[in-house]
Amino acid sequence: MCEIRRASRKDAHAVAELVDLLFVELGGGKIEPCDRTGIAEHVLSAERSVFGFVAHQRDEMVGVILVNEGMAMYAGGRFGQVTELYVKPEHRSAGVAARLVHEAITLGRTQGWHRIDVGAPHQPRWARSLHFFLSVGFVEVGPRLRLDL
Template sequence: MTHIRPVAPTDAYFVAHLVDELLTELLNGELEPADRVSIAEAVLSQTSRCFGYVALEGESPVGVILMTEGVAIYAGGAFGQITELYVRPECRSGGVAAALVREATKFGKERGWKRLDVGAPDQPRWARTLAFYLSAGFVEVGPRLRLDL
C-alpha cells in the first residue's frame, strides 16, 4: 500500500535519486554529472520556499512531487509551481501520481494559492504525461521557455 507524506530535508538522498531517475528518463540517459544529493539538501532545506510529498511503498520511496511558491499579478497572487513530479515506472498507472497531485492541490489551497502550474515535457514523445495532467484538471496555457543565467 502506498503512503504519502510531506517531504523533509532529511529525505534529500532518496529525493535526489528519484529526480536523477526523472532526468535520466527525460534526457534519454544523457544526464550531465552533478552532485544532486547536495543540491537536494540545499533545496529541501529551504522549507519556506520548497514544498512537496513523497510516496512510499513500505519504506521504499516510489514517487515524489516538489513545488515552489511564486507570486504574480496574472496568477491572482500566490501560486504554486510543480518543479518535479516522478513515479518509478513499476508504480505508474497505480494512482501514485494522482495521489501526489491531490496532496499538492490540498496543500496549495491551504496556502491560499490561486493556481498550480506545471511544465509538461516535449510533445508528442511525452503525450502520456500531458494526458495525465489534463485528466487531473490542468489546462494547457502554452509552451514554457527558459533563459539560463
C-alpha cells in the same frame, strides 16, 4: 499501498535518486553529473517556499513531487509551480502520481494559492504526461521558455 508524506531534508538522498531517474528518462539516458543530494538538501531546506511530498511503499521511495511557491500578477498573486514529479515505472498507473498531485492541491488551498502551474515535457513524445495532467484537472495554456543564467 503507498503512503504519501511531506518530504524533509533527511529525505534528500532518496529525493535526489528519484529526480535523477526523472532526468535520465527525460534526457534519453543522459544526465549531467552533479551533487544532486546536496542540491536536494538545499531545496528541501527552503521550507517556506518549497514543498515536497514523497510516496513510499514499505521502505522504498517510489515517487516524489516538488512544488515551489511563486508570486505573479498573471496568477492573481501567490501560486504553486510543480518543478519535479516522478513515479518509478513499476508503480505507474496505480494512482501514485495523482495522489502526489492531490497533496500539492491540498497544500495550495491551505497556502491560499490561486493556481498551480506545471511545464509539460515536449509533445508528442511525452503525450502520456500531458494526458495525465489534463486528467487531474490541469488545462493547457501554452509552452514555457527559459533563459539560463
